[in-house]
Structure formats: structure tokens, C-alpha cells
Amino acid sequence: MADFSGSLAADATLSNEEKAEDLSQDSKNDAPKSDVQADSDNEAVPDPSIYRYIKDDLFTSEIYKIEIRNIPKFVGFNDLKKFLAKHGISPHKIKLFGKQTFAFVTFKNEEERDKAMKMVHGMQWKGQVLSVRLAKPKADPILKKRKQEEGEGAGGQPASKRTEGDDEEEPLHVQIANVVTPLWNVPYEEQLRRKEQEVVGVLQRLAKEIGSTNKAMLPWLFAQKGKFNKMCCPLEAIQPSPTQTEYRNKCEFLISVGANGEDKTIGFRLGKYKGGSCAVVGPAETSHVSAEAKKVVSEFQKFIRTTPYSVYSPETYEGHWKQLTVRTTRTKQAMAIVFFNPQKLEEEDLNALKSAMRQYFTDGEGKESCVTSLYFVREGQRTSPNLEDLPCELVAGENCIHEELLGLKFRISPHSFFQVNTGAAEVLYSAVGEWAQLDQDSTVLDVCCGTGTIGLSLAKRVKKVIGIELCQEAVEDAKVNAKLNGLSNVEFHCGKAEDVFPNILNALVSPNVTAIVDPPRAGLHSKVILAIRRAVHLKRLVYVACNAKAAMTNFIDLCRAPSNRVHGAPFRPVRAMAVDLFPQTMHVEMLLLLERVDYDSQQQTGPAETDPM
Template sequence: MVPHRGCLQRSQETLVKFICKNLGNMAEEGASISPGAVERETCELTDVSVMEENEKSSRSNETQIETDESGADVYRYIKDDLFTSEIYKIEIQNLPKFVSFSDLRKFLSRNNLVPHKIKLFGKKPFAFVTFKEEKDRDQAMEVLQGQVWKNRNLHVRLAKPKADPIAKKRKQGGIEDDDHEPKLPVPVEVLDRSLSEQIADVVTPLWNIPYEEQLKKKEQNVLQVLGILTTEIGAHNRAFVPWVFQQKKMYGGTCCPLEGVMPSPVLTEYRNKCEFLIGVGANGEDKTVGWRLGKYKGGSCAVVEAFDTVHIPAKTKEVVKAFQKYIRSSPYSVYSPETYEGHWKQLTVRISRTKQVMAIIYFNPQKLTKPEIAELQSELAKYFTEGDGKDCGVTSLYFAEEGQRKSPNLEDLPLDHVHGDKYLYEDLLGLHFRISPHAFFQVNTLAAEVLYSAVGDWANLNQDSTVLDVCCGTGTIGLSLAKNVKKIIGIEMCQEAIEDAKVNAKRNGLSNVEFLCGKAEDLFPTVINSITSQNLVAIVDPPRAGLHSRVVLAIRRAEHLKRLIYVACNARAAMNNFVDLCRASSHRVKGSPFRPVKALAVDLFPQTMYYELLILFERVE
């Protein structure tokens, strides 16, 4: 086959990235949408499907907010007191040809810039980059303006916020004023299916596929990811090319063996944490608690009840039904993400195997007074203790006023403890854990035991071992290993989770543990340099976006760290971390590289395409 003429002009590394990008897209086919992911926040107002409109909007330095001809303010959302990074937005022009999203993200990281969102467009690449704060945006303007990157002088300027998708559709006549739904033809196959089936396809797309087939699909997905990693390793470390070639022959095209996909012990009703939106139902029923059937940028805010979905526990559904009954009788309306009016926004339900139930209610106070909010909280407490909601067994009730949120993360929102216990308590691998409302805990407890047992087996620990548990949450991984090692050091940025971890260590009689609160990129370099143990193992379990590049660089520099177990909930998002661990040493990446030794997937999310991926990396001597 003769390569395309344009491809011949690219470097070998760029060509490999181009191929891997296409393979990565294949790997993502069929990915499900989790309950939390369907929430539409004001910071996600992006409609990237029409590139021409993006280019037009980017070609103006105009900062005045306009009202369109129909009277709908397509920029109203930036005036409200809610977080949106769209007001701290820049456009970067004259980017290098063939630059990828990964290239741009790494370039910004090297310049000590921390963007909130990056959108890359066009044959002559330009990018929109947003930041969480004005000072971060101004720093980016100063640092990037005129900087030379790959022989290109960058041009940077302020960019207009993105227009609200629904307001824009209304302006274009695509939405009826009476029902706020798009004037689009509905496919016959959709009309023939019930709403419960449609929402099941959104949140649990594999719900009607036999479980053995689900596992096979996930295995193929993991093999695609490992295939991408294999190609990337060869492209970024020429010294590894003979090793890569040998590994591919041994393991069917991948850089390390895949030890299978371990099944979940429970296939239904496994989620111990669920997040539900509150809105107008797809069937016209007001004040519905569930999930969105479509995306906000597609012009729909309709919510479908979750009562028939297979991954939600019966106890959680009881809480949802009781809460829905309450809000339907209350005088307060649901919050509208289009008009920013209304009150009821979201319900989060957490349960434990110890029969505890925590409910967190998110409410926009609008112009309600403090006494009115206090009265509402009192009514809710009475409803769940004495009223019709008593039977659903809520043992812990929290209330959050979301009107003043300055961050995209719900975890940054202060909570009012309204009733009952302040914490959940859960048993895992023979240990007893306290869990705060915002603290991370794996959503499938039984499958988490399988995952953490595999981590312990791979770590190859003894009484002289020191374990660095990065992104440790409530301390689950580290504490489960503590009896077999000399020292556990956990790092976590959530203050609530760190407090839980310290309490959990005491509750379980473990004294050889230390938990530190802060960002991993700030703490890890200092912590790892202070450890003199030659029997050191690092276990990292970061959020979906992966580890900060500074953490990976610190890992590479710490030559006494020989073994690393990476727990990835989104392997594609973590690919840059994997590659940086294995790439050749350079002026920027110091220290000997790692190589993947083996991989294992654990199915924590039956009925979806998600899974947890473990990769054991060992340093090359």
C-alpha cells in the first residue's frame, strides 16, 4: 500500500500518533455514559460539532455581551453567579501543523499552565483554552504570546464565551416555546421503545447482552488499548524497539500479557453511589428525578426516571421515589439549566452493606432567605424521619446550596448536615471504613475487593516494604496492605477523605500509616525524595484525567522506585502517563524508563463498557 502523500511529510513519531489516535477512537466506541457524566454544568457549554461557527466566533476580540434578535440572551449564563470557565477563555493561533490534543496539553503543562478545558480545531490548527481563574488566564496570555513552538510564533488573544446551545437553537427556531424540546423528527425505532429501555441504553448500554459477551467486549477493548501503548512505546523509546518486537511476537501484538478480565461478583444493583438530575420528565411529568435522555447541547433537558435500570440497588430507588414524591408536592420548581431559574437540582444517594443510606440534596436557593432555607431543611428532615419518606431508611441527610458555586466540582461545595449520622461505614477486605459525603470510594464494593486483592498480589510486598499510595481516597488500598509492610504513605487532595483515612487507620488498629493532604503534584516529589527505602512500591489510582505530569517526572527521577502499579479507570486518558513512564530519558524526562510487565482488567461496572485496568510497570536497570 502506498502511503498518502501528506503522511510521508510527517515524522515517524507524528505518524504513529496519527495511527494511534484512530485506534483510540475505535477503542472508545460503545462507551457508556455514567449517571454522574450526564449532568450538564455551565462550564460544559461547548458545541464542537460546527467548526465553522467556532472559527467565526474566534475571529473577534469583541467582549460585549449581546442579546440576539429573538430576545434570548445566548450569553446569559456568564452573568449568573455560577462557575463557568468560559469567561476565562483564550484563543491560541498559528499552532504547529499536525499538532495533537496530547501535544498541546503537554506544551501547556511544560509552561506551568493548568487549563480547565482545551478544544483543538482545524487544518490550520487553533485552539480554545479556558481557565478556572482570571489570574491563570492572564498568566497564559503573558507566557504564550509570541512564544516559538516547533518553529511557529504563537498568537494569543481573548476569546468570546460559547453561546448557550439551547438559547442558540431557540434563536434559530429549532425549539418550541411551549415544551422546550427540539423540532426534530423522532426515529420510528425510538418511538417503538419505552423510555425505560431508552434510558437503559444511555446509562447501561450492555444491559441486554449476556455477561460473558460483555467480558469479551471489554477484553477486546483492553487489547486495543495495549496495542496503542505498544506502538507508542516503540515511537518514544528507540532503545525499546527490539524488546517491543519480541513482546509482540510473544503476546499477540501487545507489549505485555493481559491476564484477562476478572468478573464482578455481582452483576446488578451494584452501585453504592448514584447521582440523579432533577428536571422535567420526558413524558411531560414535572419534577422528575433520574437522568437525561439526551445531551444539553443537543437541545434537550428531559429527564427519565431510573426505576427500571439494573445497576441501581432497590434501596436507592426507594429513596429516589420518596424524594420525588416530596418535591412534587413542594412549592419550589426544578432548576432550569437554560434559564437558571428554579431550585431543585440534583440528588446523590450513597448506601453501604452495613444498611446505611446517605442522601445529599443539591438546591439552588435563588432569592430565598436563610430562615426559608432553614425551614426547608427542617421539613426535609421531618419527611425522612416521620413522614412518607421514613420507610426508605435514610440514616444521613445533607443539603447543599449550589447557587454560589465557584468550582466545577461538586466536591468543593460545602454541605449542611441536616439529619442523622455524618458518615457512612463500610466493610471491605476485613477492614471497617468511614466514608464522608464527598470522599471517594469505589462504587462496586464487592468488585473493589477483587481489584484491591489483585493489587496486593502484584505488589510483592514484605515487612521491609514501603508503599506510596497516591490518590488514596479514604485509604482503602493502603490500609488493606498495611499489615504486610513496614510503612504506608498516602497522598490525597480531598480533606474529607484524608480525615476519613486517618480515622480508618485508628479504627483498624494500624499505626504504620501516614496520610498527607494536598495535590499529588505538590507533595509527591518531596515525599518520594525523603524515602530512603530500597524496597519501595508506588500504587497510583488517579481520577479519569490521570496523574499530573509533575508526578510522572518525579517518579522517573526517583531511581530507587523500581515497581509501580497503575490503576486506571480510563486507560485512554491515562495513555500519556503510560508513555511518559516508558519514554527515553531526555533533558526533561530524567531517570531510567519503566516497562509494562503485565496487565489485568477488573469489571467494576457490569452492563457498561467501563472497567478498571491494572498495569504493573518495572524500571529498566
Template structure:
């Protein structure tokens, strides 16, 4: 499951980086003193300009002022592991950012009380044999202002160029390239690479993932070493065969969902709709039109052009992530094979009166239904209000239908699917058909099978396979997507499908425990971070679940999931392990380095003569690794 997300528009929305300095004392009074001193020192830069920490003193919420650094974490700690640990201490973190090999993390809280509680409770605690250290962390500096200050300071001092950065000549050459080339390099870095070579590189990436997984399985489950040795000998140090990558039927104009930011153009044009040349955290706000990008369909480009014309006729400026002023933030466009187009307009109301907002929505409606914008073909127009500290693409923002239909519809594998504004649907429909056909082939289903579709979105995978099985059970967090999935099952005449809305880690164990079918197969298509550890533990405990197809849009991020599926049984990880038996990559994102990786896992049958029986007498720690006396 993957989306091309718009760059975060606020300094605090971007991923945390190591602070420039941090307090060394975990005592709360000292922490308060450090914050007060930093605030005093950060009011202005040396030249009197606005501080790089200006945003923390605006009348706005930011968790950056309530941030701590937790050091000496157990190796390979996952996001969900750390969140669960903190929750057990009565803490409710706002954001967690793991650094390096997950041995330390930055954690922010919503208020000073929660932050101080973390300093008191976690510092000095032992977790999985590691003594934790907690200290106050400095807020992240505003990337734009920090970059500007450094450049001005370096120029004034006649400093030598940073050898880690492009030379002035090279940078100048890059900036002299046409904007169309620069934006293509930013959003589709492989656009000048022949497609065959793109596939070869992605195949190599998949091979590297499986070689890494081989090493990790060997470290976490020694009972599998004899099997693993054979697999590595046959498969070039990989833990299972890697089949040839499946190409995308379309290499250009394939994206059915595109998110465009609104800001000052790199050419100086105000209220430009398109893509950023770089990320905000890299110090860039310049926006370039998508007109010459190869992965965006012509239909979406027409909507962008029409919308840009409209907002330039209004008195409302684009929202500025640097000053927090302005209104227009983002345009999301969804297209389909059925020639339906959805447009979602993200607008910050600031302090505009309600009647002015109503007038604006009426103007939008008239423009796209009767005015110049009618030719863009928009059939579903939504208005989304955003806030200061809200990322423009956040899925919990309510959408208000302004004109047209509530949904758009798509056709995939001969089936029809309804899509709501916030529902997940693979962004490359043709390649999604290749992906789902592969999943269906590998799952080995029959009319007695029960299929668990975890992170099911609008139900595409489960619905495409429903006629082969006895029952499909889907689990999805987004209520809009669940509503769509139910409507899609009904529209396709299916009666053997049911859906549950909520967090997979909360619902999945209950669903599994209620199943009596001896023939259960799971298909998981999680977000980039992978499945919650609770889901993996529930899968391991469900011995009647013999087969699992894992669709990973970021296999490296899902590595902890793969390892936990395969690691040796322990007090924490109960049930026989799985092992990977088949893998392939499916290219859903031509012109970029991203692709989907599909792995088939099968439960190890220790009763079979071919399997290595584990040494159950060996004492293990909570991770399944042998204890050292």
C-alpha cells in the same frame, strides 16, 4: 478511580466545543471590537426569541466570554503540560479543553485582563519547537437554545434531514419506545447484551490500549525495541501479556453511589428525580426516573421515590439550567453493605432568606426521621448549597449535616471503612475487592516493603495491604477523604500507615526524597485524566522505586502517563524507564463499556544482560526523541 458523574447543568460547565466562528486577529483592541459586535448581533434570534448567547449577558459569572484558542501545540500535549506552560507565563487559566490529538486547545480565563494577557504573551511564542498562535474564541452557544433554534429554522424552511443524524422515522421509533427503555439505553447501553459478550468487548478494548502503547513505546524509547519486538511476537502486538478480564461478582444493583438530577420529567411531570435522557450539551434536559434501571440498588430507588414525593409538596421549583431559576438541583445517594444510607440534597438558595432555609432543613429532617421518608432508611442526611456557576457535584461544596450520622460505613475484604459525603470510594464494592486483591497479588510486597498509595481516597488499597508491608504512605487531595483514611487505619488497628493531604504533584516528590527504604512500590489510582506530569517525573527520578501498579479507570486518557513512564531518558525525563510486564481489566461497571485497567510496570535494569543498553551518546530532545539535524 471512577465515578458516574451527573451531567453538567450549565452551558459553561459542559466541555467546550469548537466555536462556530472565531476572531482571526490576536490584537486586543480588535478582540474587544469583536466581542462588542457579537454581543450586539446575539441579543435575539431571527424570530425574536432569546439568544443562544443569552447566558453571557445575565448578571452571572461565566468564563466563556474570556476564551481564546491556542493553535499549533506540540503533538500529544497533555492537560497538565499546557497548564504548567501557561503558569510559567504568569497566566492562571480557568478551564482548558484540548481538542483532537491535543494540537489545539480552548482556554478560558476569569476576567478580560487575564485573557488579554494570554493573547499578548503566548501568541508567537515557541514551545517544544512549535510556533504558537492565539486568537479570540467565541463563547459556546447554549446547547438547548441552539438546538431549538435549528429545529425551528429547519422546520420553517422545509429543510432536508441531516444525514449524520437519525432519520425522522428512526428518531420517531426511538421516541415511541417506553421511557424505561430509553433511559436504560442512555445510562446502561449494554443492558440487553449478555454478560459474557460485555466482557469480551471490554477485553478487546484493553487489548487495543496495549497495542497502542506498544507503538508509542517504540516511538519514544528505541532502546526498548529488541524487548518490544519479542513482546509483540508473543502477545498479539501487545507490549505485555493481557490476562483474562476479571468479572464483577454482581452484574445488577451494584452501584453504591448514585447521582440523580432534578428537573422536568420526560413525561411532563414537574420535579422529577432521576437521570437525563441526554446531556445538556446535546440539547436535552428531560429527566426519567431510575425505577427500571438495572444498575441502581433498590435501597437507592426507595430514597429517590421518597425524596421526589417530598419536593413535590414544597413550593420550590427544580433548578433550570436553561433559565438559572429554581432551587432543587441534585440528589446523591450512597448505600453500603452495612445497611446504612447517605443522602446529599443539593439546593440553590437563590435569594431566599436564611430563616426560610432553616425552615426547609427542619422540614427535611422531620420528613426523613419521623415522616413518610423514614421508611426509606436514610441514616445520614446532608444539605448542600450550590451556586449559579457551580456544577452540582463539585467536591469543594460544604455539606451541612441535617439528620443522622456524619458518615456511613462499609465493609471490604474483612475491613471497615468510614465514608464522608465527598470522599472517594469505589462504586462497586464487590468488584473493588476483586480489583484490590489483584493489585495486592501483583505488587509483590513483603514485610520490608514501603507502599506508596497515590490518590488513596479513603485509604482502601493501602489499608487492605498494610499488614503485608513495613509502611504505607498515602497521598490524597480531598481533606475529608484523608480524615476518613486516618480514622479507617485506626479502626482497623493499623499503626504503620500515614497520610498526606494535598496535590500529588506537590507532595509526592518530597515524600519520595525523604524515603530511605530500598524496597519501594507505588500504587496509583488517579482520576480519569491521570497523574500530573510532575508525579511521573518524580517517579522516574526515584531509582529505588522499582515497581508501580497503575489502576486506570480510563486507560486511553492515561496513555500519556504510560508513555512517560516508558520513554527514553532525557534532560526532562531523568532516571531509568519502566516497562509494562503484566495487564488485566477488572469490570467495575457492568452494563456499560467502562472498566478498570491494571498495569504492572517494572523499572528497566540496564545492568542486566537481558536488557538493551541505551545509546547515551545519542542526542535527544526534551521528549526523549532523537534530534533531527
């Protein structure tokens, strides 16, 4: 379940924590050597001009950072995480440099950091004596880049070197198209071919992984690979999006200085923050943004330019206007959510601003944008990178918008998940319904259900639908949506899937259970996978993957041989298909049907394996 709006906004409103995350992701080992050396050199005094994002009133775990050295070779991220957890240490983030056998670990507070330093330093692990020391935080990339350019200028070298062809630089609308819709100039049939080949590669890799983790499946797997081009299952023809342009019903826009020099511009970031750029380009000529959303952006830009408030600067943490999220529907409703940092403004000033905004979009020039739901969000000293954690204040209009999908009506609140391409979502959900092979005795578990779209679209065919969703707002929408459509055989639970799902499975007595999972890009938590494996009455699983490569670990663990940790018969993939929800980009949804292996009719060779999951 993903809308890839983050890639569109291109790091739209990075907090301190997100800046560090943007540079130091938990599972990636791609930091350049110079960065590693800079972080390791804790003897040097940090230059405050490139660490400006570290302020007492703005949280970032980078200020509670340590470096662990002498980590044993061949240790992975999960190994280190388990090792620390075993000793009661709870890190906020971990970045492991396997080849150099050291890691940077950050914590949420000084107490946790100091506890880790005392416990880990001198500890033995697989024959290695670990050492720990304080580590410097990451330098702010924009300020670091600026400082380097200033240094080059001072040394007699040009701050930026021109190359042949600079005078013929592409127009801004082409540059931004290359960033947010990199396939905009590729014929659509070729786009589909590339995406289908991407899924072919995933299924071929999965075949290899299943062969390595479940020897009992080798005879079946050998036959499958011979029939299906080395893939573990047949791949059906990719399903195109009904519309290839103006299909997005949700976009997140950054409010910043325009790449053309114009202040207070709303658009997509031309580069990434870690690349040293904050400039944005408006969406007027982008192919995937709807005409309705472009109109809202245009009117909002006019409005903010009439105000005395500047755009927020991620370099100095000064300024106010930060981000605009626009959601539109086929029923011609539009929701605008503006994110504003109040800094030290008085409540009276904020009320005057909201009043002016209300007047502009209800009675003034902005009325032409047809905004039916207008929200104002104070994004000040947030301690979480999730925008969903911020309360939205309704300034004008209705508190939600409504969409129609597969003959059903759906209410959508500001933070609720809804697929960004409604027409293609109908194609996707229709395929899910067909593949699930449901009847009136079936119970459907809709995991990561959002506003309930998948489960509600299947409710009339089955005995019961049980939805699980983390976002409370989306759960409330799902319950309302069930009533809107006269569906009484559904229930929705709010919470993390790894916490809620096992309990629901244990309480189910239905012999005919099908799970449909549509998780975020990172995939399902391992606890959910273990619960699925243990639920012997769960025979069929439809997995909707918005990033099949990221979900590979889930696929492997569903299919691996039983072990001391993984109980229950494995699944095996029997059918796959790609659905294009994101034309003009390389993103694609993959649908994978997995069915439980029937060990009663299949001879299993060898004892249960002890492969840790």
C-alpha cells in the same frame, strides 16, 4: 480512580463553566465547522437570547475569551500551553484547532485576558506572526436549538421532522437503559469479551509506543509481541464482577422535568445538555442501581413534590432543586445529599425547608427509605465545577456511613471516594496485593488513596503505608479508618499528588518501595511520573487505570528512554489484567504491573534521547 457517576447523571448540574467545558474541552478538536465560524465572527453582536448563561453573578471564563490566529502548523496543545506559560500567561482553558491553526483561550478575569492580548498580538512563533482578537462565548445549546427550531417553524417547515417508526418509539425505561447501561441487553460473557478486547488493543498500542520511545527495549519487546499477540506483556483472564446488577453504591441523580412531562422528577438525563435536552427518567427500572437507592429516590421525589419550590432550570437559572446523590452500603446504611439553589430565599424559609425534610425522613413517610445520613447543600453562585468544594450541612442522622471490605471497616463521608462496586473492588484490591509482591520490609506508597482502601488492605503485610489524597474529607476518613482497624503503620498526606509525592519520595530511605497508583480518569500529573522515574529505589509500580486509553501517556512516559528531562531507568510492563467494576457499561478497570529495567544487567545502546515529555 473514578466512579463514572457523571456519565450516569449525564451532565446532572452543569454550572456556567461546565456548560462551556461540556462544549469546549481542553484537549479535543471536535467542534463542528459552524460553531467555529460563529465563535470566530467577533464582528457580530451576540444574541442575548442564546447567551443567557452569561450573567455578572455567575462565573464563566467564556466572558474572558480570545482567539489566537496564525499558530504554526503541527503545534500541539501542550506546545501552546508551554509557549503561553513561558511568557507569563496563565489561561483557564485552551481549545486548539490544529488543522485551522487557531485556538480559543479563556481566562479567569479581564486583567489576565487583556494582558494576553497585548503580549501575544504580533509576537513571532516558529516563523509565524500571531494575531489576537476577542472571541464570542459559546451559545447556550438548549436555547440555540430552540431558536433554530423556532426559525424552521417560522419558515413554514415543521419544527421537528417525524421519521418512519416514530410512532413505535421505544419506552422511556429502554431509552434510559441505552444511555446509562448501554450493554444491558448484551449477555455478560459477551460484555467481558468486549472489555478484554479493549484492553488487548491498549496493550498492543503500548507495545508500539514503547518501540518508538525506547529503542533499547526493542529486543525484549520483539520477544514479548511474539509471545503475547503483539502485546507488550501477558494479559490474564478478565475478572468478572461478583454481581452484575444493583451493584452501584453511589449514584448522582438530576432533579428536573421528567421526559414523560411530570414535573419535579429525579432520575438520569436522557440526553446531554449540549444536545439540547434536560429531561430525566427515573431509575426504577435501571439494572445497575440498588433497590435501596431506588427507594431513597422514590421517597425524595415524593417529598420535593410536597414543597412549593420548583426544579432548577439550566436555561433560565431560576428554580431550586438541582441534584440528589445517594450512597448505600452492604451494611444497610444510606446517605442522601440534596443540592438546592436558594436563589433569594430568606434564611427562615431555608430553615423551614430543612426542618420539613428532617421530619419527613425521620418520622414521616420517608422513614421507610432508611436514610441514615441526610445532607443539604446550598449550590448557589459557585465558582468551581467541583461539587467537592461545596460545604455539606447535616440535616439528620449520622455524619457518615460505614462499609466493610476485605474484612476491614471503612468510614465514608459525603465527598470521599470509594469504589462504586464494593464486591468487584475486593477482587481488584486482592489482585493488587498479590501483584505488589510485598513483605515485612516493604514500604507502600498509595497514590490517590481515597479513603485508604488499598493501603489499609495491605498494611498488615508491610512495614509502612503512606497514602496521598487531594480530598481533605477523604484523608480524614482514611485516618479514622486506620484507627477503626487498629493499624498504626500508616500515614496519610493531603494535597495534589504532583506537589506531595516528590517530597515523600525524596525523604524515603527504605530500599524496598512499591508504589500503587489509582488516579482519576485523566491519569497522573507529569511531575509525578518524573518523580517516579527519578526514584531509583522504587522498583515496582502497580497502576490501576479506570480509563486505560486516557492513562496511555503515563504508561509511555514510565517506559520511555532516559533523556535530558526524564531521569532514571525506565519501567516496563510485565503483567496486565482487566477487572469489571462496571457491568452493563463499556467501562473497565485495567491493572498493569510495571517493573524497573535493570540496566546493570542489560546493555543500553545509543546516547540518552532528548525527547520532551
